[in-house]
Amino acid sequence: MSAENDDTDGAGLSEDWAAMLEAQEGDDGVDRVLNQDEIDNLFGFDASAAENVELSGVKALINSALVSYERLPMLEIAFDRLVRLATTTLRNFTSDNVEVALDSITSVRFGDYLNSIPLPAILSVIKAEEWDNFGLFTVDSNLIYSMIDVLLGGRRGSNVIRIEGRPYTTIELGLAQRMIEHILDDMHKAFEPLGQVTFKLDRMETNPRFAAISRPGNAAILVELRIDMDDRGGKIEILLPYATIEPIREQLLQMYMGEKFGRDPIWEGHLATEIYQADTEIHAILHELDLPISRVLKLEEGDTIMFDRGPSDPVTLKCGDVEITKAVMGHIGKNISVRVTRPLNPPKVTMAAFEAMDEKAEKIK
Template structure:
């Protein structure tokens, strides 16, 4: 037993030294896809304009090297994760901050985007902090697939040298997300030390049934709700006939066009030019009404179209 435990300890040390192979952790991409969906859903309740989050890519590297790219060009939020006994970083680059400010304050994108190399204002820092607190909830829900964990927001940093979550030469996983809104965009990044993910590598290596595409029940319900609220046109057709263009040209005001249809003729009900049901026509309280009788058979419709009448 002791020999087996020693063997496992040595294997863990070797894996930690070599770093994680992201190709062997499919669930990590699922988690980050969920994070993008949750962030978009959270922003939808705060902004009038539609904003889209998408996972750009996931990479591994040294913490210092990853942060160096964003020096003097980003706002970083430091989160404590007690369960993992570590910290993680979520950051917004300058374009992200400027875009989100305009979206939240009702801009339609008609004005040219800001392109200034300046310090972030107090309003921009406070908005970023509010977003970090929302992202803490999104991170917890996203990682619920593999770990029961909480992310506690601690502080905001604008200097990457102060965004300390361990030694700068320690390995970390960085996920990059693209924000698109009002014709502009920006980048959000999440940095997680590999030492926090290594104990979960078995959970991250498996694909949970039904989650491989990043689907989430809450997100699916939201999409369904938005689709069901879409406006469509409904049309009832009592009779259709083909006539020559010359007859149409002779139409005049006051002319009476005879129909072969009767009150007992079936009425075709269409939605957005798509035939759905056959109905019977009736009247009640001074209004015409339809009663759905049968589903339109596309096979019969096709036969009626090709056979001579």
């Protein structure tokens, strides 16, 4: 009895599978291919949901090394300049209506980013020559095919057919390389106010394994640019490890372009003027004597305390607790006076102490 039930269940399951296959097949008999969103849902990956979840516990400790890009205000300004420059450059390059937009700037780990790149794609290793380090420039297949259609006279509104596993042709790689080089020139102009740097295309790869420019656990800045050409377009992703942008870290910390750090001569001159005009009290100390507390408590009216000082001995001039110089006491008419007998003592605190404090504060940050 159980064998018959198993055969019945197996036949029903086979019929269900056959019905599903017939439903998925089109009129031309081609099997339906899952798109990237359906694949992400199938594997339970939701990037938008992950961004809104606050990390806690072990995940928070693991990601504690990631520095939020909000702590580098000038970075967003530099890429805003890149968006404006790239829009003009790509319009001249394609002779078409091109719009470049900044999608997002996030902090990621290099290994996680390599594993999340949708293939096929062109991964370009770029070198920042003055910084002596590397970055990654990723162009997705939709943008490559759209750019080829625009440059070679393709029809508008045609759906992009992405063939999995097919390598890019020489023409596709050549046109993509020209587009990348144009955008790298714009990156040089965008970062020019922060520091002189030249971005050069080092090599182009299609396998993420050969585009490793940093350790998987290292933190990096990921910038996503969206390029729209009417009804076509795609994305460009620029990844810069924190080690790459370290030479201009102080410039990226500025709140506005040209902000000065450390010593400001205008502020120093104003402070010096106000200090010179400030009122201060100077005390002339004839002599200081240490006495036991027991003797001080027994002092009564008429007691005499002897100071081992003569009329011509110098007195000490003090401002607060700081000893300024020595002087000789005298009188002018009814007023008691002192005459300075030697130059002022040099200050013990110099600008080197303040610079050391600034360096210590930078290390703490």
